[in-house]
Amino acid sequence: MIAGPRRILYGALLAGALIAGIVAGCEYFRDSPEQELAKRRWTECASGLRDVKLDRVDTDGRIRFTYFGMNERDAVLACLRAADGAGPRLPDALASATAGK
Numbered sequence: 001m002i003a004g005p006r007r008i009l010y011g012a013l014l015a016g017a018l019i020a021g022i023v024a025g026c027e028y029f030r031d032s033p034e035q036e037l038a039k040r041r042w043t044e045c046a047s048g049l050r051d052v053k054l055d056r057v058d059t060d061g062r063i064r065f066t067y068f069g070m071n072e073r074d075a076v077l078a079c080l081r082a083a084d085g086a087g088p089r090l091p092d093a094l095a096s097a098t099a100g101k
Helices: 004-028 033-046 070-086
Strands: 052-057 063-067 094-097
Touching (some): 033 052, 033 063, 052 070, 063 070
Parallel strands (some): 063 094
């Protein structure tokens, strides 16, 4: 059993470690700037399209999505390439075909 001032110090150190862990954990789950940019571009390029679905965005900003219709896949890829030409470049998106609807 820890007694007196040592107990208070131990409690303060434990509370500090807990707070630091919570803050670090929140920072760990925050999107990278590249992910934020990629998600904004995805929203712009895929709005109104029914046959494409965002699977994930890697930390480097690479968009991974699935598609059913080739025409919508091509429209999204063309839009993302155009966005790369107008702003910061992100890794090429990866598209995977879906087996069916």
